[in-house]
Amino acid sequence: MSFVCSARRLAVFLLVIFPAISFSQSLQSFRTLATFDDTGGYWIQYTSLVQGRDGNFYGTSAAGGLTGQGMIFRITADGALAVVHSFCVPPTNPCPDGYSPMGGLIQGTDGYFYGTTLGGGTYDGGTIFKITASGKLTTLYNFCAEGYPCTNGGYPSAALVQDRDGDFYGTTYYGGDFYDGTIFRITPQGALSKLYSFCAQAGCEDGDLPTAALALGPDGSLYGTAQRGAIDDSGTIFKLNKAGVFEVLHRFCVAGPSCADGAIPYAGLILGSDGRFYGTTAGGGMPAGGTVFNITEDGTQTVLYSVCSGGGGCSTGYNPVMGLVQATDGNFYGSMSWGASSLFEITPSGKWTVLYQLPTSLGDVSSALLQSTNGKFYGTTLIGGENPEGTIFVFDVGLAPFATFVRRWGRIGQTAEILGQGFVGTTSVSFNGVPAEFSVRSDTFLTATIPAHATTGLVTVTTPAGALVSNVSFKILP
Secondary structure, rough: OOOHHHHHHHHHHHHEEEEEEEEOOOOOEEEEEEOOOOOOOOOOOOOOOOOOOOOOOOEOOOOOOOOOEEEEEEOOOOOOEEEEOOOOOOOOOOOOOOOOOOOOEEEEEEEEOEEEOEEOOOOOOOOOEEEEOOOEEEEEOOOOOOOOOOOEEOOOOOEEEEOOOOOEEEOOOOOOOHHHHHHHHOOOOOOOEEEEOOOOHHHHHHHOOOOOEEOOOOOOOOEEEEOOOOHHOOOOOEEEEEOOOEEEEEEOOOOOOOOOHHHHOOOOOOOOOOOOEEEOOOOOOOOOOOOEEOOOOOOEEEOOOOOOOOOOOOOEEEEOOOOOOOOOOOEEEEOEEEEEOOEEEEEOOOOEEEEEEOHHHHEOOEOOEEOOOOEEEEEEEEOEEOEEEEEEEOOOOOOOOEEEEEEOOOOOOOEEEEEEOOOOOOOOOEEEEEOEEEEEEEEEEEEEOOOOOOOOOEEEEEEOOOEEOOOEEEEEEE
């Protein structure tokens, strides 16, 4: 496939995912850290940054890089930007290392970053890869080896998630038995298994065209969203348990033509500290500006807020495409992607506050927010900056530093990987009050042995600057 065709396929995909991108206005404790250009990346969309062991942030750009086919980048908390990997270098067809990484990265427990590319690879159906912080990339899987229509899946557009078993799980936008996407599992060594093909039910009542990452539930099941299918093609929320049983938890637009419960969930779910899953829809709600909702493991869905329902209407933006992050204060933070793009906060009970409205020069927020262990939020915009191909920004609402985990569960005697800052000189680590043996690997990364008698709860790291408490509980597995 030619680069022209590659670019055209990306453009068509983006038009499906982002059917009406517009550009908007002004903000508060906000600072632009870096800007992109053609060689440094752009089209940073539908993804989020990830914090590495080294304290830096890593992300993907669906276009740009040395050949225009996308890249992986690193940025420090102070804004020093570097290209880690440019895809399709040297330029060959069909880009053996892939092109257009849409889904962002996750850090595995082995220290590698893992991700996907929308296209390219040996069969031009996209890839799954791992990469070191220094840029050594290894392709783990090439989609569409079985030929079109890619029964094992094709064109993955979402990030992966690592399960308790150490394997990774994800979705593809295309392929499967019915050509409408799949759920898959892949081992760190690259052995892939297809777990489910969407549109298996008549009328695609189970959903189709999944575009978002999966979430792991307390029960070990996988939870996710499909942006289309079911009632009026409005999308679904689903569950796949460890036995491989697929269940639709919610079909959007169940409220009738108004779709008061929401419609078209582009973003995935996140597990809240209360055990419920939280998410957004790009459409539906009253009056059809999108919604923020939660849903229980058994499928009880509650709309927390209908965008544009406030006194200002849609004056602060609409369509929360990028999803949510739960911060250390227990509240959720997100962005309006269209109209007057803005950053918002919503409490678990549904109290909505617009925190900051972006300048029109920066366009739309183009990623979910990441709360760094320094307490601040980091994200990207679609345009703007000196070049102007988009920016990376930091947004500070005054939340304190904290510690977090590469993986938030483990068994007694296993090693927990903890991220933070100021770790040099740490004097103690405790799991829900039980002291643990630990080893400081760097100022931003330490490991601790999960102690006997530890129970599920918060982890505290005592540093020279004070105690850092984890943002989430560490779950002790039986």
